Amino acid sequence: MAYDFNARDELSDADLLELSKEAENEATPSTIKVMMSEFKVDKIALVSAGFIVFFIVAVILGSFFINVPHIMETDLMGYYAKPFSNYILGADASGRPIFSQLVVGSRNSILIAIGLTAISSTFGVVYGLVSGYYGGYVDLAMQRVYDFMMIIPMLMTIIVIVTIIPNYNAITLTLLLSLFYWMGTSRLIRSSTLAESQKDYVAASKVSGTSNLKIIFREILPNIASLIIVDTTLSFAENIGVETGLSYLGFGLPDGTPSLGTLISNANDPNNITQYWWTWLPAAFEIILLCLAISYVGQVLRRTADASQRRGS
């Protein structure tokens, strides 16, 4: 719509409204909007996202109604109780109900995965931004640290540290794991920051005297936000495997704290794996479903971040 901007006095409120609407339509749609439209097209993604949210809310609310010390007590009457009897999903060798362990275990494992993702992604993003933006010796030094972290046998080191720390709980475990799982994010963010800081708007900001911190966090960060969202979602799916894997090996959450990993470790007993499938199979299926769903949402988000692959508008 051609408009004579010199005749500004004659512009009515209605015209202004229409003009701003038009401008909004012509502008590149915001990331959130693109994501919403992508979810509208891809029904599986919508179902996955709904499933994840419902599941997380359900286990968190559900675990309020479960008395954890009580369900972890040994109960001879429930020795390998079959599913759909007195117990919804049966009980294990100590007569502990599988269903309640599953709910509380899911809550523990998911909350640890969320905490781990939040801490390690934040650290990785800041690390990558600083390393990529400053470049030169700062980058060189930071990349040597990165290289070193990559060659450490992570799983072994974590197991050794877990055995050394005398008292540890879910929080110390999350912090410990966060020390080791930021590298992937930092590498990704560093390379996109490198590309971003070559652009004109960064040069213009530098010339006009904007402080480095402001350029990094107010200007570059928003421009790579969609990438960060994608990476965080995909790390979340991976991080579910981290704590559960450790707990499976027996070096994760302490005894008496249910976790999806400890439930699956019931399968280490050949009797359980063959005869008493209900002691471990539900937890295994749950992890598979949850990881597939989160990862699928991540894939869809990745598609929206890359304009050439979008299916929605």
Next chain:
Amino acid sequence: MWKTILRRVLIMIPELIVLSILVFLLAKAMPGDPFSGSINPKTSPAQLHRLMAANGLFDPWYVQYWHWVVNLFHGKLGMSYEYQMPVINLIKQRGLNTLWLATFTMILTYAIGLPLGIFAGKHEGKWQDTIIRVFNYITMSVPFFVVLVIGIWIFGYALGWFPTSGSISPNANGMGETILSRLGHIILPGLLGALFGTVNIVQYLRSQVIDAKHSAFVKTAVAKGVPEKDIYRHHIFRNSLLPIAAFAGYSITGLLAGSIFTEMIFSYPGMGQLFLNAVNYRDYTVITTLVLLYGFLNLMGTLISDIVLSIVDPRIRVE
């Protein structure tokens, strides 16, 4: 070229030193002392004190560190408390088993990944490509240990196709049977490891093939009437072969970390299982040696990969 390699090797040295200090400090932080295995109730505290002083356990940490490193270079890794034998012999024994499994897994990974990647690239956007992408998405998302547990349940216990523990059957006699039995024990863990380790190879090869298909040199070859099979073999595949081979070094890290889960689930007597046992029995000499060894192998893997990639791709060389 040589500059890049030299620089890469020089970077390795401080990494190795920091790694060894880290391992040493971890060992110091562990409770107990190296004599826990050799003392008996009759040993008096004074004797133990003298023993520790004679072995330099009261020296400052850097002196102890120095002695430890010197011993390391002489191959003196200490005694295993649990197995009552030199750690070096123990690791030779178990390391060989892990080596079999890892090599077998790596060969299978390439044997599955290469054709899948090329196939996916060839049929870009068609249903064959979609199937392979779904496969990639599943292998990328599901935690590996869950796959192993489900795998041993279905194929090991329920169907009974594969043995569920050990590295060799005690009844195997003679050369042929021994080899067959060994192979039988690593097929299932190796196959699962390979199926779930192909993601990087398939995705890289797929994008390489797609890029190459649209490049000028392939179009020229097509225009000159070169058969499709030869184009794939000589023009596309050959270009991607070395970078793909270089992935082998990087994948050592994943293979070693995976070996801990694989060997526990399949009760396979390798280094991963040795490590878990050592942690449970607080067998510190074995733990430190294994952490150091795994770190060293990771380091060599990335070193080889970096060097191969810098040979292939002049852009990442340092001037």
